[in-house]
């Protein structure tokens with residue numbers, strides 16, 4: 001009797017194992033991505049990608065996988081990572097039909113940045129594009145100048161002392177973006193203190209991510225009577241409230257047809273162009289300005305930090321920049337037109353953004369109905385395909401000695417390959433329809449601030465610990481492992 005029972009259990013188990021094996025075999029045979037190389041676990045589950053995202057090591061790990069498996073790597077059951085120039089054209093090209101992936105839902109409420117449906121995005125873009133036009137960059141230059149003057153004073157009063165420049169540059173970027181999009185700044189540079197919003201900024205993406213990835217768990221955690229946890233989980237709402245408050249104050253102070261020369265005014269006002277578009281509803285304006293604070297603060301702030309970190313490590317490039325700036329006539333903060341075409345300054349900015357891309361990670365897209373052919377590889381519909389700046393910008397064909405900071409590759413030197421192709425491989429600003437709209441503003445900030453600082457000062461590492469602190473981590477946006485960048489300035 002016992003024997004019969006055992007036999008039944010054994011045969012039931014064997015049957016289950018057999019079914020599972022059959023299921024795996026059929027899935028393997030029917031798997032349209034089976035020919036694409038990649039780690040075994042990536043074929044089975046996306047869990048490892050979730051863990052990777054959490055660890056801050058996504059870009060570096062995917063880069064390693066590209067080195068191991070080549071330019072096309074399977075990174076999930078329905079996810080493929082590419083890395084070539086042709087793949088960039090196929091996925092992000094202006095006329096392609098690859099929508100942003102559902103993961104963009106993890107970036108908060110619906111806005112220009114997060115919209116996935118092409119037509120919806122195009123409509124929103126039409127209504128916002130004028131805010132980022134060349135005239136706007138010139139219009140907001142005085143706002144940037146005013147903040148950089150304050151920033152110079154902050155540095156001046158702390159000469160020869162260790163300064164956490166990651167904090168200071170983030171504070172500068174926050175005061176600039178909030179002045180432009182909220183109509184008032186947070187007074188970081190005046191008070192020399194990080195306001196709550198800067199701490200909230202550290203937590204907002206992880207919190208959105210938890211909400212998006214584990215929606216139910218997020219709802220349950222909200223009931224846990226632990227104030228620190230509640231504070232973390234509700235940071236996205238606080239962010240919206242910052243925007244809503246700023247918007248209300250702005251309309252009270254300047255009215256809807258005011259003439260303050262910032263970009264919020266452009267968003268609120270009726271377009272003066274014949275046939276120009278109507279302003280967005282207030283609640284959409286609030287979401288957009290709030291998102292623009294995310295878009296413009298850490299990206300620009302961290303790029304500054306890594307550029308000054310590299311300058312501190314490369315006194316020979318400081319010397320070259322000093323010589324270049326000595327030929328430009330300005331005191332304090334230069335006009336952007338005076339420093340917008342300086343080869344050494346631009347080479348330093350380009351090389352910083354190449355080695356330390358402010359947005360190093362995959363920009364995921366969904367393949368359209370009927371699938372697509374990407375760099376000659378057929379990918380079925382509804383798959384997630386992506387490319388990351390960290391890898392395209394380290395392609396040794398275009399960037400010899402790719403891991404080294406060598407600004408001369410952007411100048412007339414033997415390291416320069418084909419300049420057009422080099423620029424094509426730069427993905428830090430995104431590409432095509434969804435490329436960064438704030439690039440001209442960010443470039444203006446980077447140029448005038450760097451020129452203003454380096455005209456007067458020399459920058460040095462505070463200690464070798466800074467190198468360890470600056471090791472790269474990414475949570476979509478580039479972060480530094482130590483969360484700080486300790487440098488010292490002195491008068492030239």
Ligand code: HEM
Nearest residue numbers: 112113295296299300358359428429430434436437438442
């Ligand atoms: C170093 C600075 C910056 C970098 C590296 C950067 C990078 C990027 C990237 C990679 C994207 C595209 C993301 C994707 O395809 O998923 C993007 C989009 C965007 N960025 Fe930036 N950004 C920077 C600064 C700024 C600033 C200062 C602003 C605003 C003033 C801004 C506004 C935007 C907007 C509005 C979009 C959405 C465009 C769309 O989807 O139509 N960015 N940025």
